[in-house]
Amino acid sequence: MTRKQKRLTIIAGAIGFLAIATGLTLYALRQQTSYFYMPADLEARPVAEGQRIRLGGLVEEGSIQRSDDTHVRFAVTDGEQSVTVKYAGILPDLFREGQGVVTEGAFDGAHVFVADSVLAKHDENYMPREVADSLKEKGVWQEN
Amino acid sequence: MSIELGHFALVLAFALALVQMCVPIIGGQLKNETLMRVGEPTAMAGFALISLSFAALLSAYVLSDFSVLNVWENSHSAKPLLYKITGTWGNHEGSMLLWVLILAFFGALVALFGRNLPLTLRANVLGVQGAIGSAFLLFILMTSNPFTRLDPAPMQGRDLNPILQDVGLAVHPPLLYLGYVGFSVSFSFAIAALIEGRIDAAWARWVRPWTLAAWMFLTGGIAMGSYWAYYELGWGGFWFWDPVENASLLPWLGGTALLHSALVMEKRSALKIWTVLLAILTFSLSLLGTFLVRSGVLTSVHAFATDPARGVFILGILMLFIGGSLALFAWRAGSLTAGGLFQPISREGALVLNNLILTTATATVLIGTLYPLLIEALLGEKISVGPPFFNLTFGPLMLPLLAIVPFGPLLAWKRGDLWAASQRLFFAFGAALLVAMLAYVVIDPSSVLGAAGIGLGAWLVLGAATDIVLKSGFGKATGAVAWRRLIGLPRSVFGTALAHAGLGLTMIGIAAVSTQQEERIVALQPGETVEIHGFVLRFESLRPFTGPNYTEDQAHFVLNRVTGKPLGAVVSAKRLYQARQMPTTEAGIRTLGLSQLYVSLGDRTPNGALVVRVWWKPFVTLIWLGALVMMAGGAVSLLDRRLRVGAPMPRAKPGKAKVAGEGARG
Numbered sequence: 001m002t003r004k005q006k007r008l009t010i011i012a013g014a015i016g017f018l019a020i021a022t023g024l025t026l027y028a029l030r031q032q033t034s035y036f037y038m039p040a041d042l043e044a045r046p047v048a049e050g051q052r053i054r055l056g057g058l059v060e061e062g063s064i065q066r067s068d069d070t071h072v073r074f075a076v077t078d079g080e081q082s083v084t085v086k087y088a089g090i091l092p093d094l095f096r097e098g099q100g101v102v103t104e105g106a107f108d109g110a111h112v113f114v115a116d117s118v119l120a121k122h123d124e125n126y127m128p129r130e131v132a133d134s135l136k137e138k139g140v141w142q143e144n
Numbered sequence: 145m146s147i148e149l150g151h152f153a154l155v156l157a158f159a160l161a162l163v164q165m166c167v168p169i170i171g172g173q174l175k176n177e178t179l180m181r182v183g184e185p186t187a188m189a190g191f192a193l194i195s196l197s198f199a200a201l202l203s204a205y206v207l208s209d210f211s212v213l214n215v216w217e218n219s220h221s222a223k224p225l226l227y228k229i230t231g232t233w234g235n236h237e238g239s240m241l242l243w244v245l246i247l248a249f250f251g252a253l254v255a256l257f258g259r260n261l262p263l264t265l266r267a268n269v270l271g272v273q274g275a276i277g278s279a280f281l282l283f284i285l286m287t288s289n290p291f292t293r294l295d296p297a298p299m300q301g302r303d304l305n306p307i308l309q310d311v312g313l314a315v316h317p318p319l320l321y322l323g324y325v326g327f328s329v330s331f332s333f334a335i336a337a338l339i340e341g342r343i344d345a346a347w348a349r350w351v352r353p354w355t356l357a358a359w360m361f362l363t364g365g366i367a368m369g370s371y372w373a374y375y376e377l378g379w380g381g382f383w384f385w386d387p388v389e390n391a392s393l394l395p396w397l398g399g400t401a402l403l404h405s406a407l408v409m410e411k412r413s414a415l416k417i418w419t420v421l422l423a424i425l426t427f428s429l430s431l432l433g434t435f436l437v438r439s440g441v442l443t444s445v446h447a448f449a450t451d452p453a454r455g456v457f458i459l460g461i462l463m464l465f466i467g468g469s470l471a472l473f474a475w476r477a478g479s480l481t482a483g484g485l486f487q488p489i490s491r492e493g494a495l496v497l498n499n500l501i502l503t504t505a506t507a508t509v510l511i512g513t514l515y516p517l518l519i520e521a522l523l524g525e526k527i528s529v530g531p532p533f534f535n536l537t538f539g540p541l542m543l544p545l546l547a548i549v550p551f552g553p554l555l556a557w558k559r560g561d562l563w564a565a566s567q568r569l570f571f572a573f574g575a576a577l578l579v580a581m582l583a584y585v586v587i588d589p590s591s592v593l594g595a596a597g598i599g600l601g602a603w604l605v606l607g608a609a610t611d612i613v614l615k616s617g618f619g620k621a622t623g624a625v626a627w628r629r630l631i632g633l634p635r636s637v638f639g640t641a642l643a644h645a646g647l648g649l650t651m652i653g654i655a656a657v658s659t660q661q662e663e664r665i666v667a668l669q670p671g672e673t674v675e676i677h678g679f680v681l682r683f684e685s686l687r688p689f690t691g692p693n694y695t696e697d698q699a700h701f702v703l704n705r706v707t708g709k710p711l712g713a714v715v716s717a718k719r720l721y722q723a724r725q726m727p728t729t730e731a732g733i734r735t736l737g738l739s740q741l742y743v744s745l746g747d748r749t750p751n752g753a754l755v756v757r758v759w760w761k762p763f764v765t766l767i768w769l770g771a772l773v774m775m776a777g778g779a780v781s782l783l784d785r786r787l788r789v790g791a792p793m794p795r796a797k798p799g800k801a802k803v804a805g806e807g808a809r810g
Contacts, residue, residue, distance in 0.1 A: 024536060090746035
């Protein structure tokens with residue numbers, strides 16, 4: 001093969017490979033990204049049952065109910081609306097009432113949010129950024 | 145007083161870095177030897193000054209000098225000495241100081257061991273290092289000064305974030321930075337080559353050991369970080385596709401590609417322009433990682449503080465260096481001559497394919513990491529790109545790469561024979577297939593994917609072994625001859641085999657844990673048991689315990705096999721750090737062979753039971769052991785002592801030049 005042909009082979013291979021990669025990436029971005037909602041956003045942008053979203057806000061005071069097995073129910077609020085969240089498993093160390101959290105999961109038929117992951121902040125200075133931004137927009141943010 | 149000394153030393157180091165940036169490069173343009181030689185003493189003096197500065201901060205931490213703002217914010221007098229020391233880099237300012245310290249260290253190494261480099265190349269390399277150094281020193285002095293005083297000095301500090309008080313964290317950042325910053329050397333060489341418009345195989349022989357060393361440290365840093373997250377965060381996961389983790393994975397992928405393309409350049413003087421571009425991109429990805437982690441654009445454990453001024457400053461540095469170097473590349477790359485020819489099926493071809501796949505995979509990880517930032521900046525919508533995205537893109541791209549790895553070392557340079565290589569790998573392939581079938585039948589008949597992943601890992605390990613066996617001629621020559629040949633093989637051959645086998649081990653670990661781990665979440669009263677994977681874990685009692693700067697509730701468990709054979713106690717705890725009133729989970733981990741039993745505690749239920757999460761993690765330790773084997777491969781390669789042919793100049797001091805100058809080949 002001449003230099004030109006070799007180069008073309010490599011370039012053709014590269015283009016083919018990149019095409020596959022691009023296809024995969026676009027498909028995955030369409031399918032596998034989840035949007036962030038605060039409870040009050042749910043009225044403006046309704047979410048279908050079973051659609052995966054991330055729901056963030058503050059854990060409502062007095063809303064945490066633990067059962068005798070490993071299930072926990074609590075409410076996530078943004079000061080306007082609140083949504084009941086159901087979770088089975090171990091909550092993060094810094095999960096408390098009045099604390100900012102981001103939960104990920106989907107709504108079930110009874111309009112309860114079934115979360116499969118709950119994230120709280122890593123230390124006392126850190127609030128999930130989406131939550132902090134949204135709370136600031138709504139004017140219920142308190143600097144501590 | 146020593147604090148002010150540290151600050152002054154840093155200012156002086158900045159001034160010196162400016163000299164190091166300008167004078168040698170100007171000297172190179174004017175062909176003035178005296179000016180070019182300014183680079184070495186300034187690089188070494190700069191390193192001495194930054195060391196002094198770092199030592200000043202370190203001593204303030206060890207002595208708990210709370211009149212220093214940074215120490216007050218991140219330390220506490222009751223903290224164990226080890227964490228006082230590691231606290232020096234457990235915060236934004238201190239970790240940036242460590243960053244420039246390591247940069248200056250590499251600069252000094254180039255000055256010290258670079259005596260056999262052509263004078264202009266050395267001058268330009270040190271000049272570029274000076275430019276990077278001055279940018280980051282200015283950044284520290286302007287926005288992140290660790291030496292700010294606090295008046296009046298408080299009696300007690302605010303303590304280090306408890307999850308950072310850990311041995312893993314003592315090692316993780318320095319290793320990671322040795323990797324990140326190590327790539328600055330290959331970057332500087334690339335820029336120097338572009339400035340001069342000259343590049344040859346000797347250049348690649350110089351760049352390879354630096355890239356290899358940086359790659360080795362980065363491998364260790366990533367593995368350490370992953371293990372730390374695994375046991376410290378109490379979630380039992382080893383990789384979360386968190387943007388900050390991706391920030392360290394990106395330069396690793398780029399660096400791995402660079403390592404392989406520099407090999408082609410060294411041996412066959414092909415892929416010159418591509419190698420230069422990869423060297424620029426790899427360090428750019430390191431800078432991007434620094435920006436993502438340090439600017440507070442992303443929130444995570446690593447984002448110590450968010451200050452917009454810092455973000456803008458680092459973004460400026462980022463644009464200056466990436467934009468500048470790519471512009472220089474566009475302008476000068478044409479002046480570099482094209483190199484040797486090769487057939488598509490050849491060692492070079494295999495390495496090109498490796499590069500193609502690695503760079504594509506890097507691009508997908510980059511897109512997944514930056515996409516949410518981009519969408520938020522453009523549309524204001526907040527989205528997250530999580531593990532499913534990366535599993536769907538990165539996975540399918542990397543699997544073919546892993547499958548072809550064993551072929552690479554068996555193909556000849558220039559023109560290879562794929563059929564012959566396949567025949568030689570026949571045994572390894574059969575054995576790997578057998579492993580996969582065994583995994584399917586014996587371990588878990590429900591997961592085809594897991595078995596295939598384990599088989600793929602075994603294929604890599606066996607393929608690496610095949611390479612060694614073939615090169616030493618076992619089976620063809622008599623035992624004694626083959627043994628002598630084995631010992632005589634260049635170390636880099638072992639390095640390659642070890643690195644590839646390590647990758648295989650990591651692959652086995654990931655496949656086994658991802659598909660075959662077992663999990664139980666139960667609420668236990670004292671005396672109750674939970675059964676998992678043939679083990680019985682009995683909850684004994686909850687006892688309080690007081691540590692130096694924390695109190696904890698320790699849950700004591702007794703572990704037995706189902707057959708009744710006792711395996712001893714497992715302790716897991718919920719810890720409360722006094723100074724910050726912050727709870728952490730201390731997982732109880734029991735290693736059994738290569739697998740681990742992982743016990744983590746939750747809250748108490750209303751009736752007083754303790755929520756316990758237990759995982760059985762089969763072969764999980766292989767994930768990190770594999771990384772250690774990869775590092776060992778890098779180290780063995782670095783020690784390759786084969787004499788180089790066509791070195792640019794005779795060595796002035798052979799004894800010294802060997803350590804850094806000897807490249808790996810294979």
